Amino acid sequence: MPRIAGKLTIHNCIQELRNKTNLTQQDLADAVSVTRATIIAIEKGSYNPSLELAFRLAKFFQTGVETIFFEKEMHCRE
Amino acid sequence: MNKVIRFIQNYLILGLPFVVVCMVWETIYPEIEFVESSSMFTKFLWETLACNLMLWFIVLILFLFSLVVLPSIREKTLRRLANLKERDEREQYITGKASRAAYIATLSLMLFFLFFSMFTLNIYSVPKEQAIAGHRHRATINFGFSLHNNFAIKKIPEEKILFDSKDISLSNPAMILILLSWQLLVFNFTARKEQYKDID
Numbered sequence: 001m002p003r004i005a006g007k008l009t010i011h012n013c014i015q016e017l018r019n020k021t022n023l024t025q026q027d028l029a030d031a032v033s034v035t036r037a038t039i040i041a042i043e044k045g046s047y048n049p050s051l052e053l054a055f056r057l058a059k060f061f062q063t064g065v066e067t068i069f070f071e072k073e074m075h076c077r078e
Numbered sequence: 079m080n081k082v083i084r085f086i087q088n089y090l091i092l093g094l095p096f097v098v099v100c101m102v103w104e105t106i107y108p109e110i111e112f113v114e115s116s117s118m119f120t121k122f123l124w125e126t127l128a129c130n131l132m133l134w135f136i137v138l139i140l141f142l143f144s145l146v147v148l149p150s151i152r153e154k155t156l157r158r159l160a161n162l163k164e165r166d167e168r169e170q171y172i173t174g175k176a177s178r179a180a181y182i183a184t185l186s187l188m189l190f191f192l193f194f195s196m197f198t199l200n201i202y203s204v205p206k207e208q209a210i211a212g213h214r215h216r217a218t219i220n221f222g223f224s225l226h227n228n229f230a231i232k233k234i235p236e237e238k239i240l241f242d243s244k245d246i247s248l249s250n251p252a253m254i255l256i257l258l259s260w261q262l263l264v265f266n267f268t269a270r271k272e273q274y275k276d277i278d
Contacts, residue, residue, distance in 0.1 A: 034166040041168060050167050 012069045015043045017061050032056045083151055086141055093134045100127040181265060188258045195251040196223050225252045 018028055025043075029036045032053065041047035049057070058065045103124070116124075144151045164170045198220045206214065227249045248256070 034168065038166050038168040047168050047171070053167060 008071055009045075010048050010069055010071060011045065012042060014039070014057065014068060017063075017068065018043075021061070028060070031060050079150070080154075083154060086137060087155065089137060090134070090141060093130060093137075096127060096130050097134045100131045103127065181261070184261065185258070188254055188261075192251060192254045192258065195249075195254060197221055223251050224249050 014028075018025070023031075025036050025039045029039045033056075034053065038047065038049075042049055054065050054069055058068055061068065145155060146152075162173055164173055200218045200220070202216055202218075203214050204216060225248065227247050
């Protein structure tokens with residue numbers, strides 16, 4: 001069994017998805033039942049959401065969790 | 079239950095000014111000076127304020143007692159006082175981090191106070207004839223713990239005191255020790271409950 005240790009840096013493309021759908025941070029916050037501060041923190045990468053919130057975001061953007069959240073820094077998939 | 083708690087809270091807040099007025103009045107014009115000579119209205123006002131004062135203190139005692147023994151009241155009341163905001167998961171996470179920091183900080187402070195309330199350090203000089211090997215300065219370190227404060231209570235000889243709360247007042251080290259134990263107990267109990275609630 002491989003041992004996975006060390007800190008993982010999780011990136012996300014919520015800001016890109018939000019801009020693409022012309023949503024404000026407040027709109028998205030209301031849609032997934034969190035505060036605007038939480039959306040800001042997630043976009044900045046200073047807070048990693050729970051699995052439940054990650055799935056809620058994925059459901060809202062009608063995509064998979066792994067499309068929004070990924071380990072290596074890369075461009076968001078179109 | 080919620081309505082009762084809210085009513086008690088509102089009464090304690092709104093009744094406080096009248097309690098202060100009553101106390102100030104009693105301090106400036108002691109009851110005995112005006113009760114005989116004043117008008118009906120003044121007497122009525124005084125009686126009302128005095129009744130409110132008694133009721134307010136009874137409610138306050140009951141409320142403080144309920145805060146200690148009833149977790150639901152504690153949660154509802156102290157959440158406002160402690161300014162706990164848990165509108166979403168990130169705020170819950172922040173509350174958890176802040177609680178951890180506060181818990182550790184309080185624990186260290188209480189240990190510090192416990193140590194300094196039980197130990198005393200004395201440095202003093204003795205007369206020349208008592209000096210040992212020419213050393214006139216001495217230092218002593220003392221350790222002591224008592225559960226109650228040893229007050230020199232002034233008791234009026236002609237009045238028979240049935241109960242005096244000072245007789246059972248806790249000493250500073252005892253209070254710190256109780257607080258320390260209480261905090262450790264509550265934290266460990268809650269943490270254990272949360273840790274194992276999904277594991278059966």
